[in-house]
Amino acid sequence: MTRLEDAELERYARQLILRELGGAGQRKLKQARVALVGMGGLGCPAALYLAAAGVGQLTLIDDDIVSLDNLQRQILYTTADIGQPKVTAAAARLAALNPHVDLVPVQARLDADTAPALLDGQDLVLDGSDSFSTRLAVNRAAIAAGVPLVAGSIGAFDGQLGVFKGHAPPLPCYQCLVGPAVDRPGTSCADVGVLGPTAGIIGSLMALEALRELAAFGDSQAGTLMIFDGLAGRQRRVRLPRDPGCAACGHHSAAIAS
Structure with a gap:
């Protein structure tokens, strides 16, 4: 059984007293690997x-470097990080926050x-990438690996978030939501802006939904989409159907059934 060190017991004290999490849940987080x-x-x-909560390993994947116009919303980085690879700067900051987390910058x-x-x-993939081609590739890889995918996206004042388990029919995958989407010009933060x-x-x-899936507390939100409207100050949740003809998870579920 994974053991929590004395320093971890103190660090995570406010989580450990949560009835829904406790020591068992904290040990699950320590064993978990998230990309x-x-x-x-x-x-x-x-x-x-995720690092503050004690997830055991975080693999950070990004090919970009820190630029000045990132700092308005990308809160891991400082002015001194400009010109550095994001994954390098992020790993250094997260290691300083929690030395018990294994960080793998890619x-x-x-x-x-x-x-x-x-x-x-x-054990779980979290996708905050900015292109549909990347998102569809992540979705397919998560289905093949049989792990949950937490995917989020934002616009100027709005955002959405879903937990997808296309490997576990009848739950939908990300492609069931967007279809065979292609990248569209003029839809990035650089084009439309975004409030930090x-x-x-x-x-x-x-992060909350990732922790929920890893430590198994509360009700899984898989199969639903949370839609946030920052201008109106409202949010709502809608249920997502699975597309039986989905090219990503339809064939996968058929293979499982056979």
């Missing part, structure tokens, strides 16, 4: 909360060819 795809506006707050761009190897051995706290809200909720 974060994209260390931008969503990956930064998510990584901070300066690479995930695509359909590299996704299976990069996500191999993970919007990224913080969605990224923090992504």
